[in-house]
Amino acid sequence: MGKVLMKGNEVIAEAAVHAGCKYFFGYPITPQSELVAYMARRLPEVGGLFLQAESEIAAINMVYGAASTGVRVMTSSSSPGFSLKQEGISYLVGAELPAVICNIVRGGPGLGNIQPAQSDYFQVTKGGGHGDYNIPVLAPASLQEIVELTQDAFDIADRYRTPVILMGDGMLGQMMEPVEFMDRLEQQKMEKPWATTGTRGDGGPKIVTSLELDAEGLEKRNWSLQQKFARIKQNEVRYETYQTDDAEIVMVAFGTVARITMNAINRARQNGVKVGLIRPISLWPFPEKPFIETRERIKAYISVEMSAGQMVEDVRLAVNGHAPVDFFGRTGGVVPTQEEIYEKIISVAGGGVSV
Secondary structure, eight states, rough: OOOOEEEEHHHHHHHHHHOOOOEEEEEOOOOHHHHHHHHHHGGGGOOOOEOOOOOOOHHHHHHHHHTTOOOOOOEOOOHHHHHTHHHHHHHHHTOOOOOEEEEEBBBBBBTOOSSSSOOOOOHHTTSSSSSSOOOOOOOOHHHHHHHHHHHHHHHHHHHOOOHHHEEHHHHHHHHHHEEEEOOOGGGOOOOOOTSSSSSTTSSSOOOOOOOOHHHHHHHHHHHHHHHHHHHHHHHHHOOOEESSSOOSEEOOOOOHHHHHHHHHHHHHTTTTEEEEEEEEEESSOOOHHHHHHTTTTOOOEEEEEEESSHHHHHHHHHHHHHHOOOEEEEOTTTOOHHHHHHHHHHHTSOOSSOO
């Protein structure tokens, strides 16, 4: 196909098609409406089905129905709409159904605004619905990485029979970059003997449900889910490090904020400050390994976020008291600038460098 220039929201949709997604149920909400519109045009071209539901609640329950048949299915929304999907997401986890759910985050709380934010971090990483559960969360920082992680999301969903969240901010959804797509046909052939496609008289009925009225039976199911979450934590951690080998200060950032932070790091390096970056790509499971490997020699960590401070809690848990953990954030849809992050680095480094 070669490289093409596309908008982030449309890249997610096209990457899903290349991953074998044939079914999409959604509802338009800024700043991800282009994703819905693209799927409306694209899926009929590949023999798929697009349906604009009457609400986000309806859309996530349509995903539940399609996922129970074993097809690759997707929905997307932005923060207020994503909140409405929480009950259905919990149902998907409880019924062990694979699906991909995209959240292009905007400023909140409430309706907030349509500007980019990362303030849904707690909601996606701590389980936004009811019950004891976690969901794999992937956070791309570029449009080419969107291609790769969207396809990874479908593979992870099928591998573990779980919903997977792809999380970006409004800036990532609206920016344009050149990207290249590749099919992953071999991953689309995964056997799904649990799928409710009919038994054709061979064996008993196939039942997909999250309902278990017997307390001991539900506890057994919960412990089985916890074992699955442990396998995901063992196998699906993703992160990137930058200039950490000799760093004395380590920045921590994800998504587009990591790109801005990297520019601030380069400037600080030019002025003699030894600073590096840990970029979590999987927000859950959170990458503890790079912190364990560096925390004995690092003077300080700085979590940079488009929120009032959410990921910083996971950073502090990973550092486990071995070094100070500082925070810099902008909220309400305000994007931190390279200059602001640079000044924060210099402040933590102890000054003495021209800003």
